[in-house]
Amino acid sequence: MRRIWLAMVAVLLVIGAGMSAHAALRVISERNAARDRAMVAADARAAALGSTVFADQETAAPAAGVTGTIDLPDLPIPAGVALDSGVVPARPFSMAGASAIDRDRARQCLTAAIYYEAASEPDAGQQAVAQVILNRARHPAFPGTVCGVVYQGSEHAGCQFSFACDGAMARVPARAAWVRAARAAGMALAGYVYAPVGLATHYHTYAVTPAWNRSLVMTDVVGAHFFHRWKGYWGTSAAFNQRYVGGEPVPGPHRDIQPLAPPTPEMIAAAGAAAVAAASAGETAAVTPSVPVAVAKSSPVPSKPAAAVVTDMLPPESQILDRWKDSGKPLK
Known part of the structure; x- marks a missing residue:
């Protein structure tokens, strides 16, 4: 009888331990699920914040070996477009017709x-x-x-x-x-x-x-x-539907060209005054009678004979008189 009693107590203890373990596991599972939900919500908030920043500005490359990014185009997305599954290779790049x-x-x-x-x-x-x-x-x-x-x-x-x-x-x-x-x-x-x-x-x-x-x-x-x-x-x-049509810029970093500043009111007033002064000077010159100017007649200057044009690279012709050529006698 005592053995039966001890066996029943042991069974009750095992059942109680199992129930306690089950309850503990359920509490742990619920705690993990709550933590996972919190993590998912945090990721969603971070992704939403990241996408907002991404849509508002262009981001330069932060370091070597990293590309920057840019705003997505503000264009309508075609209806009924099927999304690609997996990694889809790009089409071959074509420069047909490029200069x-x-x-x-x-x-x-x-x-x-x-x-x-x-x-x-x-x-x-x-x-x-x-x-x-x-x-x-x-x-x-x-x-x-x-x-x-x-x-x-x-x-x-x-x-x-x-x-x-x-x-x-x-x-x-x-x-x-x-x-x-x-x-x-x-x-x-x-x-x-x-x-x-x-x-x-x-x-x-x-x-x-x-x-x-x-x-x-x-x-x-x-x-x-x-x-x-x-x-x-x-x-x-x-x-990826943008067709290559050429028009390559000069290789190298683009130059920073500052836009021209708009003219100030002072600049406009000065330009207007200069235009009025120029117009007044033109009208004065038009009404002033012209004074005849005497032009001295110049006597014709005799022209010098043109120098002979050298058409070859040979030395100039000899200046020795003909009677002394090949005589073998020195000139005095």
């Missing part, structure tokens, strides 16, 4: 970008950087030329690629590395597509995490760079 000057300038600009942004990267890393630049040239948010994309923002020290503003171009390029970058640029401009990065328009290195990182979708990691594309429609192949 020789456009081709040369595009090659110079793309070579410089590859060299200063990815000189130490493997071939795949250089091709990926070139693909980002050509993807931008096709996107309506960016300039429609290769040089325009590479040196965008350099006129106000807000470069999309840091090398165009940080003085890196003052260093003389290493010849072998420049030739290698030029080869990657030539391949990309000839239509080679580096498919793994897809429609990426941004990248950054391991060392830097830019502010736009959360608002984009990562497509690949190549070498030391993470590559990203925009979310939604603006990151789909349908959005």
